[in-house]
Amino acid sequence: MRRPRLFVKLLLLSCIVFIAYILFVDNSRVENTLSELSVKKGDIFYELGLFADAITLIDANYVREVPADELIYGALDGMVSALDSHSAFLSPEQHKQLKADALGEFGGLGIKVTLRDKILTVISPLEGTPAYKAGIMPGDKIIKINDQSTKDFNLDDAVEALRGQPGTMVKLTIFKDSDQSVKDIEIKRAIIKIESIKYAFMIKDDIGYIKIADFQRHTATDLSKAIKSLIRSGMKRLILDLRNNPGGLLEISVMVCEKFLKKPEIIVSTKGRIEGQNAVFRSRALRAYTNFPIVVIVNKGSASASEIVAGAIRDNKRGLIVGETSFGKGSVQTVIPMKDNSALRLTTSYYYTPSGAIIHEKGIIPDILVPAGAVEQDDGSEEDMEEDAGYEQKIINDTQVNEAINLLNDRERYTTLLAA
Numbered sequence: 172m173r174r175p176r177l178f179v180k181l182l183l184l185s186c187i188v189f190i191a192y193i194l195f196v197d198n199s200r201v202e203n204t205l206s207e208l209s210v211k212k213g214d215i216f217y218e219l220g221l222f223a224d225a226i227t228l229i230d231a232n233y234v235r236e237v238p239a240d241e242l243i244y245g246a247l248d249g250m251v252s253a254l255d256s257h258s259a260f261l262s263p264e265q266h267k268q269l270k271a272d273a274l275g276e277f278g279g280l281g282i283k284v285t286l287r288d289k290i291l292t293v294i295s296p297l298e299g300t301p302a303y304k305a306g307i308m309p310g311d312k313i314i315k316i317n318d319q320s321t322k323d324f325n326l327d328d329a330v331e332a333l334r335g336q337p338g339t340m341v342k343l344t345i346f347k348d349s350d351q352s353v354k355d356i357e358i359k360r361a362i363i364k365i366e367s368i369k370y371a372f373m374i375k376d377d378i379g380y381i382k383i384a385d386f387q388r389h390t391a392t393d394l395s396k397a398i399k400s401l402i403r404s405g406m407k408r409l410i411l412d413l414r415n416n417p418g419g420l421l422e423i424s425v426m427v428c429e430k431f432l433k434k435p436e437i438i439v440s441t442k443g444r445i446e447g448q449n450a451v452f453r454s455r456a457l458r459a460y461t462n463f464p465i466v467v468i469v470n471k472g473s474a475s476a477s478e479i480v481a482g483a484i485r486d487n488k489r490g491l492i493v494g495e496t497s498f499g500k501g502s503v504q505t506v507i508p509m510k511d512n513s514a515l516r517l518t519t520s521y522y523y524t525p526s527g528a529i530i531h532e533k534g535i536i537p538d539i540l541v542p543a544g545a546v547e548q549d550d551g552s553e554e555d556m557e558e559d560a561g562y563e564q565k566i567i568n569d570t571q572v573n574e575a576i577n578l579l580n581d582r583e584r585y586t587t588l589l590a591a
Contacts (some may be wrong), residue, residue: 418475501530
């Protein structure tokens with residue numbers, strides 16, 4: 172019975188707001204009507220009366236006439252962006268662009284960003300992209316784009332500013348935490364095509380190495396092919412490198428986990444405010460690769476789906492994690508279309524690992540913390556652009572990879588940590 176009464180209240184209040192806007196009623200009449208509806212201060216319906224007042228005052232007194240949709244869109248944008256850094260109001264144009272982004276190819280820098288403490292922050296540059304080659308690092312703060320301050324940017328503003336026609340230049344002013352310096356970096360935009368399984372090779376003896384750069388539609392299938400190829404080459408142990416992987420679709424991360432976890436092991440759960448947002452995702456795999464040890468490598472550029480995979484492998488005692496604490500992007504956003512083709516992108520739940528640990532703003536803490544080694548970034552030369560020649564030689568000297576190799580070679584230590 173509560174929902175019909177709520178609907179009636181909302182319908183009546185909508186009529187009041189409409190009349191207030193059209194007839195410029197005075198505050199006392201609005202308040203009297205609200206009182207008749209038994210609406211008290213602090214109730215959402217009471218507070219909506221303030222919204223009616225604001226619209227009335229703006230329409231009557233502002234220096235220029237403002238179109239109604241501009242007023243409402245501005246109000247919606249402010250209201251939703253105040254919730255958290257991942258929620259946003261999407262205008263019809265932004266909603267259309269979001270759908271286009273799902274095609275996976277666009278002109279940009281190859282960089283994933285978020286708002287952390289209201290500062291535009293790099294989650295990770297995608298490996299091999301212009302941002303990666305320019306030396307952009309996870310945790311870098313973008314304080315200006317083309318000399319325009321990002322102080323009041325939301326995520327959609329940032330994406331719009333970073334993208335553009337391939338071949339055009341964009342200047343980023345970056346604050347680097349590592350040395351507390353501010354640098355201007357010019358980067359040429361390009362068509363971004365993400366190769367999900369970036370590398371797969373035998374790194375040492377019978378240890379295989381797979382680098383997943385991103386989670387896309389074909390990632391799980393490509394991963395299966397890579398594993399089978401390495402097994403044919405004699406792989407008996409595996410390093411799964413998820414560093415600088417900003418994540419991707421939830422269902423793809425589940426499919427990746429199913430390569431290593433059998434039915435019905437828990438992969439991840441989501442918990443929200445309402446029952447419909449709560450879910451437990453379990454492996455559906457009748458067959459999985461369970462006969463070789465795994466070490467997963469993460470860093471502060473590992474986010475979202477990467478954190479789901481790392482947490483699921485560790486919590487199910489399927490493998491261990493080395494590296495740095497991951498980014499901590501563990502929230503679920505749902506895009507809800509509205510009648511004018513605009514939409515709300517709302518955070519509706521949080522991710523939890525199988526052990527019940529929340530990922531959001533906490534990240535995945537490795538079993539063995541290892542600072543990043545001084546592996547040189549690509550310099551954009553032709554040699555690097557052609558299959559990244561020499562990557563295998565560079566990665567073997569990486570401190571985190573070396574720790575993963577040492578851990579796999581020390582069976583007693585590996586077993587002890589796995590059982591802990």
